[in-house]
Amino acid sequence: MSKLDALRGKLESLGVDLYLEVYLPNIRYLTGFSGSNAFLFVGDSLSLFVSDSRYEEQSKGEVRDAEIFIYSTDVFECKERLPKKRLRLGIPEEHITCSFYKRLQEKLEDFEIVLVSDPVKEFRIRKDEDEIEKIKGAQSITDRIFTEILDIVEPGMTELDLAAEIEYRMKKFGAEKPSFETIVASGPHSALPHAKPRDVVIENETVLLMDFGNYYRGYASDMTRTVWVGKNPDREFVKIYDTVRRAQEKAEKEARPGMTGEEIDRIARDVIEGAGYGRYFGHSLGHGVGIEVHELPRISKTGKDPVLPGTVFTVEPGIYIPGFGGVRIEDLVVMTDHGVEILTESPKNLIKI
Amino acid sequence: MSKLDALRGKLESLGVDLYLEVYLPNIRYLTGFSGSNAFLFVGDSLSLFVSDSRYEEQSKGEVRDAEIFIYSTDVFECKERLPKKRLRLGIPEEHITCSFYKRLQEKLEDFEIVLVSDPVKEFRIRKDEDEIEKIKGAQSITDRIFTEILDIVEPGMTELDLAAEIEYRMKKFGAEKPSFETIVASGPHSALPHAKPRDVVIENETVLLMDFGNYYRGYASDMTRTVWVGKNPDREFVKIYDTVRRAQEKAEKEARPGMTGEEIDRIARDVIEGAGYGRYFGHSLGHGVGIEVHELPRISKTGKDPVLPGTVFTVEPGIYIPGFGGVRIEDLVVMTDHGVEILTESPKNLIKI
Known part of the structure; x- marks a missing residue:
């Protein structure tokens, strides 16, 4: 089972349909990406990795198991790739700042934003x-x-x-x-x-x-x-x-x-x-x-x-x-x-x- | 005018009585502290620097213009040093995580927590x-x-x-x-x-x-x-x-x-x-x-x-x-x-x- 599949299997117990990862060590763990700016959306039938143009080449070489979206000026340009229906979107409360939370609520106004405790840190304990x-x-x-x-x-x-x-x-x-x-x-x-x-x-x-x-x-x-x-x-x-x-x-x-x-x-x-x-x-x-x-x-x-x-x-x-x-x-x-x-x-x- | 006084002079325009700084580069700028864990409360007649026991000696040597409080297990032990009346407490929304915001609301239930945009980054532009x-x-x-x-x-x-x-x-x-x-x-x-x-x-x-x-x-x-x-x-x-x-x-x-x-x-x-x-x-x-x-x-x-x-x-x-x-x-x-x-x-x- 891939690391992303393990996370996918936990969404239901978190009470969400989609999860947005923003914490770079978790993103490295889940996808292999080693750069300094990235976002990752994970849902039942979605794995969307998002970064900026500095990392276009690097993400192609590094990112496993996810579709890559490169934005030009604003991360929320990726909205077009997200499901259109109203979904519950979980975000890790330890890693999201209040200002980014506010922006999420504005930019993804069709989603219900749910604060959850980082679900990935537990997966990371046992190494392969x-x-x-x-x-x-x-x-x-x-x-x-x-x-x-x-x-x-x-x-x-x-x-x-x-x-x-x-x-x-x-x-x-x-x-x-x-x-x-x-x-x-x-x-x-x-x-x-x-x-x-x-x-x-x-x-x-x-x-x-x-x-x-x-x-x-x-x-x-x-x-x-x-x-x-x-x-x-x-x-x-x-x-x-x-x-x-x-x-x-x-x-x-x-x-x-x-x-x-x-x-x-x-x-x-x-x-x-x-x-x-x-x-x-x-x-x-x-x-x-x-x-x-x-x-x-x-x-x-x-x-x-x-x-x-x-x-x-x-x-x-x-x-x-x-x-x-x-x-x-x-x-x-x-x-x-x-x-x-x-x-x-x-x-x-x-x-x- | 000390750097803390400059911040103090801005509280009214921020619409708050007290400000809680958590961002370490700002704390270094305001107080001189170079360690990796600190909090700073600033009000009209209050400058309270808070850290843990690892930094007891270091903060005595470094911290300018503020009273020092060392907690043993929980930062909110410092509550005893804060004003008792209901006050508006500003926090920098770019630097506070959602989980810390929730803890603040629980632990400082007598305060009205107000999200403000980091007021210190502007002060830091012009160097002395x-x-x-x-x-x-x-x-x-x-x-x-x-x-x-x-x-x-x-x-x-x-x-x-x-x-x-x-x-x-x-x-x-x-x-x-x-x-x-x-x-x-x-x-x-x-x-x-x-x-x-x-x-x-x-x-x-x-x-x-x-x-x-x-x-x-x-x-x-x-x-x-x-x-x-x-x-x-x-x-x-x-x-x-x-x-x-x-x-x-x-x-x-x-x-x-x-x-x-x-x-x-x-x-x-x-x-x-x-x-x-x-x-x-x-x-x-x-x-x-x-x-x-x-x-x-x-x-x-x-x-x-x-x-x-x-x-x-x-x-x-x-x-x-x-x-x-x-x-x-x-x-x-x-x-x-x-x-x-x-x-x-x-x-x-x-x-x-």
Whole structure:
């Protein structure tokens, strides 16, 4: 069944005859289109992809399973291709602005506009083989970068320099771009889970946390490794590192299909709490990864849905001691029928450089 | 007058007592906050900045002229700080999703929610001295990159390699990130105004178009240069290059404060049409640049407002011959009391490399 057919099968339960998709990651998922302006109408006997003249050639090459309509000045020129009878048209309330909603009501005055909750984000959770191959491709670039970076890092370079070296290799190795802003954080700064790289020198004998990922053929990767710069890791650091690593590996080993995100999160959290660091692990264990680097499911205390085979997600526990530093270890994994397959190939032993 | 006071002075004409800003570029403009989650309430005697605990420290360091409220789980915890009486609350219809609008109506049930058109985008057009300094800083990084890149380009490297070399230098030279996806397009591919860099070798004796920019302290730059790779530029290419350059320089020379965007666009378009290439120049002459790389004003056929001193915008005519190639030359300029000051320092003579 095509992805569009799966959506088509859901229209009745949404209480609509037609659905208008405007969210570009969903449009990429449903049709393969990678440009920056598109609309997609889906009905029982309709699949109408709409874009502007900049994307005429590109959409012919990319768009699967839908008729293409190119407008010259106004997207609503496509109205001529829509059914003439009064229909209920569903639109995703999370992705439609109030001003576009008003325009829809004016321009498609024959339709009854119905706000629905994005029905596509749920479909996107479980990946097919082709999607998993793309994610593996993205992660293999990330792993290759990490290998090279280990040879480059040295005390005296700045966090910004190192971030530049990481991102430089993304395009060089065939990735499209970073999947989020690369994190390079050394010393006490590593205690901030979302640290931005600074124009600050990486010292000798200090912790260094690197969290990065890239897009490859439209799919994201995401990985974190924490290393020690120097020969003599601080004793507290070694203890924290060991705790995070045990938590991370236990969650990967014991996760099973059908467990909820909350249950998987709990495996790692129990290890960290058991070691007395519970209050220093404030974020979720992980999140889904695909066309977006943060997508469903939630692998956290609020993850109430079972994680089913085909789901790609991160496993990334961390311990962050304010003023001292932080450790996070993050793999990308895919749930299979038996447990998780780890897509990340970079080592997790404590690396000293 | 502070930027917040300017907005405050507009509330009455919007027909509201309070205004809720949710659009991050506007929040950055009004308060200086650079994070990824924030809300801002502005009233006659109220300036309330709202974010979550990740941004507690950062907002203390960045936010000007507003009280800071950090919520723990739900943004509407801030309700306790809002006036208790029934007020008209304006929200920007271009930036509010239908689902957030529904939540607002539920959570702020004592307020009358009024959809208004984004009132801040107009304020952002004319830059103050501090903003112009930041844009100059961004553009000077872009110029420095171009100088270095001229020494690196050679036939045999791929478009992707060259894009990687360009973006690598952004962070190295202190920029935050690209302000848009770097364009590197060689040969006939340069005829696509929004070409993506490909894993394709740059040939000898061919046209090479590079369009890139970066953020520096929150402000964007944007520049295009087209060069000839080889010693013997094609005669048609030379003629096109000369035409684009004359159009570009004439618009810069003759633009005056108070002219409309349409009038400035017309100066360059007349040169290109006069040379017989009118149908190959399909896009606008330029656009405003600031916190966003594309913002108001329009420097195009639809630019009906006068361009006043302090306005920063691009001047970027182009000629694109399908199957042959394209030339675009783009500077960043600021309108002054007498004409435009050119912020771009890279040369515009026909460079052969």
